[in-house]
Amino acid sequence: MFEAAEVGHKLDKAGYEKEVVRLREALLNAQYDLLELKHFPVLVLFAGIGGGGRSETTNRLNEWLDPRHLRTCAFGERDDRERERPAMWRYWRALPPKGRIGIFLNAWYDELLNARAAGRIDGGDLQRGVQEIRHFETMLADEGVLLVKVWFHLGRDEQRKRLKDLLDNPLTRWRVSEHDLAQLKLYGRFRDVAEQALRETSTAEAPWMVVEASDPRYRDATAGRLLLEATRERLDSRSSPVRPVSAAPVGSRRDNVQLLRELDLAKALEKKEYQKQLVKFQGRLAVLMRRKRFARRSMVVVFEGQDGAGKGASIRRITYALDARQYTVVPVAAPTDEERAQPYLWRFWRRLPGHGHVTIFDRSWYGRLLVERVEGLCSRSDWMRAYQEINDFEAQLLRHGTIVVKFWLQISKEEQLRRFRQREHTLFKRFKLTPEDWRNRKKWNAYEEAVADMIDRTSTEIAPWTLVESEDKYYGRVKILKTLAKTLADAL
Amino acid sequence: MFEAAEVGHKLDKAGYEKEVVRLREALLNAQYDLLELKHFPVLVLFAGIGGGGRSETTNRLNEWLDPRHLRTCAFGERDDRERERPAMWRYWRALPPKGRIGIFLNAWYDELLNARAAGRIDGGDLQRGVQEIRHFETMLADEGVLLVKVWFHLGRDEQRKRLKDLLDNPLTRWRVSEHDLAQLKLYGRFRDVAEQALRETSTAEAPWMVVEASDPRYRDATAGRLLLEATRERLDSRSSPVRPVSAAPVGSRRDNVQLLRELDLAKALEKKEYQKQLVKFQGRLAVLMRRKRFARRSMVVVFEGQDGAGKGASIRRITYALDARQYTVVPVAAPTDEERAQPYLWRFWRRLPGHGHVTIFDRSWYGRLLVERVEGLCSRSDWMRAYQEINDFEAQLLRHGTIVVKFWLQISKEEQLRRFRQREHTLFKRFKLTPEDWRNRKKWNAYEEAVADMIDRTSTEIAPWTLVESEDKYYGRVKILKTLAKTLADAL
Numbered sequence: 001m002f003e004a005a006e007v008g009h010k011l012d013k014a015g016y017e018k019e020v021v022r023l024r025e026a027l028l029n030a031q032y033d034l035l036e037l038k039h040f041p042v043l044v045l046f047a048g049i050g051g052g053g054r055s056e057t058t059n060r061l062n063e064w065l066d067p068r069h070l071r072t073c074a075f076g077e078r079d080d081r082e083r084e085r086p087a088m089w090r091y092w093r094a095l096p097p098k099g100r101i102g103i104f105l106n107a108w109y110d111e112l113l114n115a116r117a118a119g120r121i122d123g124g125d126l127q128r129g130v131q132e133i134r135h136f137e138t139m140l141a142d143e144g145v146l147l148v149k150v151w152f153h154l155g156r157d158e159q160r161k162r163l164k165d166l167l168d169n170p171l172t173r174w175r176v177s178e179h180d181l182a183q184l185k186l187y188g189r190f191r192d193v194a195e196q197a198l199r200e201t202s203t204a205e206a207p208w209m210v211v212e213a214s215d216p217r218y219r220d221a222t223a224g225r226l227l228l229e230a231t232r233e234r235l236d237s238r239s240s241p242v243r244p245v246s247a248a249p250v251g252s253r254r255d256n257v258q259l260l261r262e263l264d265l266a267k268a269l270e271k272k273e274y275q276k277q278l279v280k281f282q283g284r285l286a287v288l289m290r291r292k293r294f295a296r297r298s299m300v301v302v303f304e305g306q307d308g309a310g311k312g313a314s315i316r317r318i319t320y321a322l323d324a325r326q327y328t329v330v331p332v333a334a335p336t337d338e339e340r341a342q343p344y345l346w347r348f349w350r351r352l353p354g355h356g357h358v359t360i361f362d363r364s365w366y367g368r369l370l371v372e373r374v375e376g377l378c379s380r381s382d383w384m385r386a387y388q389e390i391n392d393f394e395a396q397l398l399r400h401g402t403i404v405v406k407f408w409l410q411i412s413k414e415e416q417l418r419r420f421r422q423r424e425h426t427l428f429k430r431f432k433l434t435p436e437d438w439r440n441r442k443k444w445n446a447y448e449e450a451v452a453d454m455i456d457r458t459s460t461e462i463a464p465w466t467l468v469e470s471e472d473k474y475y476g477r478v479k480i481l482k483t484l485a486k487t488l489a490d491a492l
Numbered sequence: 493m494f495e496a497a498e499v500g501h502k503l504d505k506a507g508y509e510k511e512v513v514r515l516r517e518a519l520l521n522a523q524y525d526l527l528e529l530k531h532f533p534v535l536v537l538f539a540g541i542g543g544g545g546r547s548e549t550t551n552r553l554n555e556w557l558d559p560r561h562l563r564t565c566a567f568g569e570r571d572d573r574e575r576e577r578p579a580m581w582r583y584w585r586a587l588p589p590k591g592r593i594g595i596f597l598n599a600w601y602d603e604l605l606n607a608r609a610a611g612r613i614d615g616g617d618l619q620r621g622v623q624e625i626r627h628f629e630t631m632l633a634d635e636g637v638l639l640v641k642v643w644f645h646l647g648r649d650e651q652r653k654r655l656k657d658l659l660d661n662p663l664t665r666w667r668v669s670e671h672d673l674a675q676l677k678l679y680g681r682f683r684d685v686a687e688q689a690l691r692e693t694s695t696a697e698a699p700w701m702v703v704e705a706s707d708p709r710y711r712d713a714t715a716g717r718l719l720l721e722a723t724r725e726r727l728d729s730r731s732s733p734v735r736p737v738s739a740a741p742v743g744s745r746r747d748n749v750q751l752l753r754e755l756d757l758a759k760a761l762e763k764k765e766y767q768k769q770l771v772k773f774q775g776r777l778a779v780l781m782r783r784k785r786f787a788r789r790s791m792v793v794v795f796e797g798q799d800g801a802g803k804g805a806s807i808r809r810i811t812y813a814l815d816a817r818q819y820t821v822v823p824v825a826a827p828t829d830e831e832r833a834q835p836y837l838w839r840f841w842r843r844l845p846g847h848g849h850v851t852i853f854d855r856s857w858y859g860r861l862l863v864e865r866v867e868g869l870c871s872r873s874d875w876m877r878a879y880q881e882i883n884d885f886e887a888q889l890l891r892h893g894t895i896v897v898k899f900w901l902q903i904s905k906e907e908q909l910r911r912f913r914q915r916e917h918t919l920f921k922r923f924k925l926t927p928e929d930w931r932n933r934k935k936w937n938a939y940e941e942a943v944a945d946m947i948d949r950t951s952t953e954i955a956p957w958t959l960v961e962s963e964d965k966y967y968g969r970v971k972i973l974k975t976l977a978k979t980l981a982d983a984l
Contacts, residue, residue: 028923032923054816055815055816059808059811059812062808062821066923066924067823072816072821074816075817076817079573080571080572080573081571081572105817106817170775172771172775173775174778174779174782279664283662283665283666290666312559316551316554319554320551323547323669324550324566324597325568325597329554337829428516428520428556431520432558
């Protein structure tokens with residue numbers, strides 16, 4: 001993989017200057033076209049061997065492009081907030097929106113490869129990491145992100161020479177960090193690990209481009225050209241390539257819908273009993289959330305259900321039990337412009353809780369499989385791939401130690417009508433009822449099918465759905481609190 | 493101050509239910525009017541004595557209002573990121589945008605008063621804190637934020653009784669925290685401190701409203717009514733009240749402008765000497781930034797100067813010396829919609845660096861005193877009060893230990909023309925030249941006057957401006973690097 005980058009590519013000063021004039025203009029034009037169209041973002045990943053000059057090339061691109069529309073993110077050691085959330089959180093937060101170019105330094109590859117080369121993780125961990133990266137990058141590509149992955153390569157002797165040159169000059173000695181010197185010792189191991197990882201992550205959507213880094217002029221001009229070519233090609237191709245999705249086998253739909261229809265909606269609780277149980281489980285929940293162990297965990301609760309099923313009221317019964325500092329309720333409506341300029345999971349990633357906290361989503365990423373599917377707001381291939389993407393997302397949460405609880409609140413079509421009518425007649429409840437609610441109601445069957453598929457394909461062992469019979473409000477609320485308290489107790 | 497809130501206000505169940513129906517409808521209407529107009533945000537501060545029920549009232553408002561447009565922030569212990577930035581940072585981040593209602597629990601008052609009551613700070617600290625709060629709230633009010641400050645009061649016996657009731661019931665015991673019990677002991681001290689602080693922060697723009705909290709129905713209904721009345725009054729008054737600004741004495745303008753005109757723009761450096769000095773000071777800067785002491789400090793660098801004065805190029809000479817993980821360059825252009833919905837300093841607060849980091853602003857909050865003043869983008873009273881607001885802002889940075897360096901890059905009108913012409917003739921520099929640049933040039937004198945006033949009134953002892961003779965690029969860049977290195981060395 002690296003042989004072609006050890007042949008001694010060079011660019012003389014005259015050739016460089018001639019190329020740069022042309023390149024700068026073309027890059028600027030591409031940048032402005034991108035900005036005007038706002039069809040997709042460009043994410044440049046610079047990775048490679050220490051001393052390869054990622055930082056210098058980044059400076060160069062900041063000079064060549066209009067820096068006002070370019071965002072450079074160099075990732076360092078993780079801080080508290082980053083450690084308290086799944087590993088990919090900090091990268092999600094920094095993704096460039098449509099129309100912009102982002103440059104990532106020391107992102108997911110460097111972190112993984114350095115950990116393996118230094119022996120902090122084993123071969124199995126590396127394998128799993130590579131697999132996660134593949135899924136993540138495939139998802140980004142499917143969401144329209146143009147990934148430009150550039151690997152700066154130096155031969156062992158080149159790396160040694162470069163560091164020595166820097167060290168010998170008192171004016172540049174400070175550029176060499178201890179990490180660089182440590183990496184020099186691990187050169188062979190790092191190279192082997194990198195070669196394997198690069199091979200396995202060089203996909204059709206996001207191929208690696210290896211650049212020989214020993215000559216700065218060649219390196220900078222080549223990196224600039226690669227960025228230009230990738231961006232220009234996508235700009236000119238007009239439509240972004242849609243990958244065909246091989247539909248994973250779906251269980252017989254009738255069976256799935258049956259599961260919902262067979263829920264015993266007659267289950268009910270007397271008011272007295274309800275009040276007793278409510279306080280009991282609120283108390284239990286509050287005590288659990290104050291346990292020391294929870295101070296090192298976090299929780300995500302998802303509420304989905306038909307319009308009028310009682311999501312808001314159920315959420316309030318939970319939050320009454322909690323200290324306001326411990327929770328955030330995120331009501332999910334149509335995405336804002338800022339959110340639309342990002343992959344659809346972005347707005348959920350940014351709201352993930354830190355340690356000791358719970359985020360309650362009133363509607364969630366499952367909108368992709370429900371409203372977006374039924375209303376045709378995304379293509380069939382978009383929601384088909386979402387099953388896998390969502391399972392990946394939740395698996396990351398769970399592996400990180402986040403407790404995930406998902407509720408589907410089910411009511412009958414008749415009960416929904418009764419509640420809509422009631423809302424119409426109560427002044428302060430009218431805001432809860434919109435024309436959209438009536439429209440959705442007409443698509444009851446389509447939604448039912450979507451819900452059934454969703455539950456079938458995302459109720460995993462590790463993050464199962466809890467179906468809540470919500471025809472009787474009291475019964476539903478108590479079941480929710482009880483489930484939460486039990487899940488929390490089991491997890492702590 | 494609290495006597496009127498110890499008379500035993502109560503609301504019976506029937507009266508409460510009747511009032512709530514009316515109140516909910518009116519609150520929802522006000523909320524939707526606010527949302528539609530987007531003229532101003534509403535910030536509700538709930539503060540008071542422990543056990544007063546701030547949290548319960550917040551839950552109630554979440555039930556009465558449409559929670560999708562309501563944002564509740566309960567502040568707890570500070571985390572790393574918050575500790576690494578000035579005290580007000582976390583509140584700035586959470587401000588509601590125009591059109592929205594935000595509720596803050598445990599915000600600036602609770603923090604300050606608890607610290608004083610517990611003896612962690614002395615009377616002088618309290619006094620300074622109160623003063624800061626006054627400035628901050630005045631600024632918010634001037635920026636159009638509607639502040640609704642509600643103090644929940646309980647008499648000493650009421651507080652004891654309320655906590656006892658909660659403790660006696662095994663189902664509610666968990667609601668009482670150790671902090672509540674500690675506060676009970678400090679009741680007298682807390683009350684005295686609070687009384688003084690409330691009196692001094694009850695301003696015309698943001699008066700306190702004290703609510704007796706012993707009866708939950710009375711408390712919730714009153715808080716709701718206060719929010720409603722304040723919001724409705726502002727909604728119906730159409731124009732927001734503009735306070736007359738008493739212009740602080742401005743020095744003779746001619747003298748100020750003279751200062752700029754007398755800069756010796758003939759200062760220059762030979763290329764050889766430049767290159768030597770450049771590397772020398774880049775090296776010094778890099779070494780300083782890697783010192784352990786800087787890992788507990790942070791730095792903010794401001795670049796202002798005429799179009800074409802060389803801000804971008806100077807910034808690159810700094811960043812070449814730094815590890816990409818240590819710095820962020822923030823190019824400041826016209827505000828986005830999100831930024832326009834907030835006080836003008838908001839977008840700068842959110843970019844403040846953490847420990848070990850530097851943020852370089854390519855143009856800054858001084859835009860208020862330059863482009864916004866000259867182009868008439870804000871009113872005269874807006875930019876007149878900005879001198880004080882900006883000095884307050886920088887004083888907060890400095891008191892927190894942030895190193896602040898401000899550069900004004902000065903060139904002559906002739907040199908600017910020469911550089912514009914050059915940009916026109918270099919393909920890849922053309923993007924740097926916009927019609928706006930030519931327009932600004934026509935207002936050279938107006939800008940000169942604004943700059944002179946700015947330097948006169950914001951070049952404080954603690955955060956002085958460095959005027960940079962930038963006619964000769966080499967000389968200017970070296971002066972900048974040298975100044976930075978010296979300021980940093982002095983500070984560490």
